[in-house]
Amino acid sequence: MGTISQIEVYRLISEARARGERVVAATVAHTRGSTPQRRGAKMLFFEGGAVAGTVGGGCIEAEVWAEARAALRSGVCALHKFSLTADEASEEGMVCGGTMEIFIDVWGSEQKVTNE
Amino acid sequence: MSETVNPEKPALASDLILPEIARVLRAGEIAALVTLLDAPASPSHSGAKLLVKNSSEHWGSLGAPSLDERAAAQAVSFLASRVEAQAFGVAEFAPELIEWRGARVLCERLEPEPHVVICGAGHVGAALARLARLTGYRVTLIDDRAAFVARERFPDTEIHLVAASSGWTQAVLEQIGTGRGVSVAVVTRGHNEDEECLRAVLSAGPDYVGMIGSRRRTNIVLERLREAGMDEECLRGVRAPIGLDIAAVTPEEVALAILAEIIAARRGGAGAPLSAWRREK
Numbered sequence: 001m002g003t004i005s006q007i008e009v010y011r012l013i014s015e016a017r018a019r020g021e022r023v024v025a026a027t028v029a030h031t032r033g034s035t036p037q038r039r040g041a042k043m044l045f046f047e048g049g050a051v052a053g054t055v056g057g058g059c060i061e062a063e064v065w066a067e068a069r070a071a072l073r074s075g076v077c078a079l080h081k082f083s084l085t086a087d088e089a090s091e092e093g094m095v096c097g098g099t100m101e102i103f104i105d106v107w108g109s110e111q112k113v114t115n116e
Numbered sequence: 117m118s119e120t121v122n123p124e125k126p127a128l129a130s131d132l133i134l135p136e137i138a139r140v141l142r143a144g145e146i147a148a149l150v151t152l153l154d155a156p157a158s159p160s161h162s163g164a165k166l167l168v169k170n171s172s173e174h175w176g177s178l179g180a181p182s183l184d185e186r187a188a189a190q191a192v193s194f195l196a197s198r199v200e201a202q203a204f205g206v207a208e209f210a211p212e213l214i215e216w217r218g219a220r221v222l223c224e225r226l227e228p229e230p231h232v233v234i235c236g237a238g239h240v241g242a243a244l245a246r247l248a249r250l251t252g253y254r255v256t257l258i259d260d261r262a263a264f265v266a267r268e269r270f271p272d273t274e275i276h277l278v279a280a281s282s283g284w285t286q287a288v289l290e291q292i293g294t295g296r297g298v299s300v301a302v303v304t305r306g307h308n309e310d311e312e313c314l315r316a317v318l319s320a321g322p323d324y325v326g327m328i329g330s331r332r333r334t335n336i337v338l339e340r341l342r343e344a345g346m347d348e349e350c351l352r353g354v355r356a357p358i359g360l361d362i363a364a365v366t367p368e369e370v371a372l373a374i375l376a377e378i379i380a381a382r383r384g385g386a387g388a389p390l391s392a393w394r395r396e397k
Contacts, residue, residue, distance in 0.1 A: 003252070005229045007141045014134045029153060029222045030203045040201025040224055077163035079153045079220075101203070103153050103222060105163050107130055 004053040009042055012052055013107050021047045022075065022108040024068040026055050029079065033098025036060065036084075045072060055102060060084065067104050075109035133165050133176040137226065144228040144296030145169070148191035152178045153203060155219040167226075168192065178221065186210035187221055194223040198384045201225065228297025229254050230382060232375075233322070235288060235313040236304035237264040237277075239367035240328060240374075244301055245275050247371050251379070253299075256291045260284060260309070284309060285316040292320040299324035299378040301358060311337050318350045324381045326358030326374065360387045 004012075009025075016023045024045040028037050036056030043053040043061075045068040055064055060082050067080055082100045133149075140147045150166040161179040168174045168191035177184050183206070190209040194202060201224045206216040232248040234241045237259035245257045249272055256276040259265045265277040280287035284304075292298050300322045302313045310327055314337060317325050327334055334356035342351060359373030360380065380387045 005254075006226060007229065010134065010137050010141060014138060017131050017134060027151075027222065027224070028201070038200065079162075103151065105151065107134075109130075109163065 003041065004044075009044065009053065012044055012046075016046055017108055020108075022072055022106060023047075024071045025105045025107060026064050026068055027103045027105065028055050028100055029103045030101040031098060032100075034084070035098040035100045037100070043068075045069065047072060056100070060100060060102075064102055064104075067102075071104045071106050075106050077103070077105050077109065079103050129176065130163065130165050133167050136167055136175045140167070140169070140226055141228070144294045145226075146195060146228075146296075147226045148195050149224045149226055150178065150187050150191050151222045151224070153220040153222050155179070155216065157215055157218070166191070168195075180216075183210065183213060183216055186213065190221075191223050195225065198382075199225070228294075231256065231298045232378060233288070233291050233298055233300045234258065235284065235300065235302045235317070236309070236328075237261075237269075238303065238305055240370050241301070241303045242269065243368045243371035244303065244374055245270065246272070247368075247375050248378075249275055251375060258284070258287050258291060259304075260287075284312045288313055288316040289320055292317065292322055295320045295322040298322040299381070300326070301374050301378070302327040303358070303374075307333065307337060311340055314354070315341060315344075315346070318346060318354075321350075324355070324378055325353065326355035326377065328358050328370075328374075329356065331357060355381075 013023050026043045028039050028041045031039055041055050043051060043055045043064065045051055055061065063082060080102050082102060084098050137149065148168045150168060152161050152164045155161045158179065164178045165176045166174055166178050166184055166187055167176055168188045171189055171192050174184065174188045178187055186209055190204060201222065203220055203222050206213060206219040206221065231254040233256045234244050235258050237257050241257060245255050249255045256278060257265055258278040258280050260280040262279040265279050267277065270277060278287050278291060292300065300317045302310055302317065304310050304313060314327055327337065338351055338354065338356065355377060359370060360376045362373050364370045364373040376387065379385065
């Protein structure tokens with residue numbers, strides 16, 4: 001599963017919203033040290049279980065997956081911080097560890113408001 | 117609508133921004149999508165969005181007009197930096213907004229998918245196509261000799277192959293489109309082909325255009341276009357000879373020098389060794 005273009009990301013989100021479904025977008029908001037993905041990398045999670053894109057492999061992706069699934073049910077957006085230990089980092093083929101902040105964003109959440 | 121919206125159904129506010137994002141991407145425009153990451157004082161605003169084209173044109177809202185205005189200004193300077201995505205604390209760019217202290221926003225750059233269009237599928241063009249693909253660019257390879265752009269030569273189906281059966285001009289114009297996000301390398305087999313391609317490329321106005329050849333050979337082509345009345349400003353922007361100076365010899369090395377220049381142009385790099393500072397004293 002590789003990266004996907006921006007046009008594809010927003011096409012997929014729009015299509016799911018047109019079907020009345022929620023979509024969770026996990027985005028790498030901040031990185032420090034060696035991390036498996038660049039800032040701005042995105043992974044989408046759909047209600048039917050489908051996914052698209054990637055925020056980096058291995059250990060982090062499993063945790064992001066769990067948070068995204070929870071957000072699909074709850075509709076709550078949240079910022080999550082993940083640390084890669086040196087051991088985990090070396091398994092990912094990196095020199096040293098780092099931290100990643102990943103924003104779990106829900107498109108189609110009832111909680112979203114834009115005005116005070 | 118070019119001002120912040122005030123939706124009647126706030127629960128679906130983020131949906132209202134989707135058609136606008138799609139429009140920006142379809143038109144090949146550049147914009148920043150600003151998302152409120154966390155707001156300790158009003159957690160329910162987390163995920164609110166503001167789409168910013170420039171300081172006076174934005175859509176959506178992060179939760180308050182005062183925050184939107186300052187975030188839009190921050191997004192405009194973020195766009196100028198060419199960074200893909202960056203998080204900012206509201207306190208960094210709007211310390212006076214005390215009620216938003218501790219809140220952070222994520223700026224994401226929306227831009228056309230970077231696309232490398234290669235005119236000429238000889239040794240250099242073929243190597244450049246494979247290298248650009250490896251780097252993650254969308255790649256289009258054009259040649260007027262159908263055998264040179266046959267699928268057997270490029271098993272990677274992500275490399276778009278175009279046989280310019282009706283001439284270079286038509287093929288080049290079709291593939292460059294609006295020119296936004298497009299880098300063009302003119303690496304054909306001869307003067308006449310280069311000239312025809314370059315003429316078409318310059319009328320389309322891509323982000324980057326370079327042409328292969330010695331100084332002498334590229335001068336001849338540029339001089340002919342100048343005599344034909346091509347705009348001087350346009351001609352000055354042509355990278356000819358194409359590529360960064362890495363003393364490339366083989367076609368693959370030349371392709372690498374070209375791709376390095378395309379990346380430097382897109383990301384704003386100087387193309388100098390990162391270690392140069394160690395010896396400057």
